[in-house]
Amino acid sequence: MIFIVYLIRVLEVIRIMYAVIKTGGKQYRVAPGEEIRVEKLSGQVGDSISFEEVLLTSDGENVSVGKPFLDNAKVIARITGHGRGRKVVVFKYKKRKGYRKKRGHRQHYSLVKVENIET
Numbered sequence: 001m002i003f004i005v006y007l008i009r010v011l012e013v014i015r016i017m018y019a020v021i022k023t024g025g026k027q028y029r030v031a032p033g034e035e036i037r038v039e040k041l042s043g044q045v046g047d048s049i050s051f052e053e054v055l056l057t058s059d060g061e062n063v064s065v066g067k068p069f070l071d072n073a074k075v076i077a078r079i080t081g082h083g084r085g086r087k088v089v090v091f092k093y094k095k096r097k098g099y100r101k102k103r104g105h106r107q108h109y110s111l112v113k114v115e116n117i118e119t
Helices: 002-014
Strands: 018-023 024-030 037-040 048-050 056-057 063-065 074-085 086-094 100-106 108-118
Touching: 018 048, 024 037
Parallel strands: none
Antiparallel strands: 018 024, 018 056, 037 108, 048 074, 056 063, 074 108, 086 100
């Protein structure tokens, strides 16, 4: 019984529509309803944005791959928040020279909720 429930859940995941988009120099696999963290986007919380650089789409059965991008495909999303990531410590050190430098960095990001994938 447990195996059947697990198999049904796996099949549901496989048939979900998804897309691969490019933003901020990175690629993200997104599906409708997902919330992803991307590099900081200009815009206010609640603004609707459109990602035009779609590399791949799938509706569960058919997969479309662009060369490099798909024409007439876009992902509609809404900005749900902005923030800063965890601190990354940059420590420079040279042995026996008394050289030590400690810096920190926090990357800005935007939280985006995917609303629709248009093909």
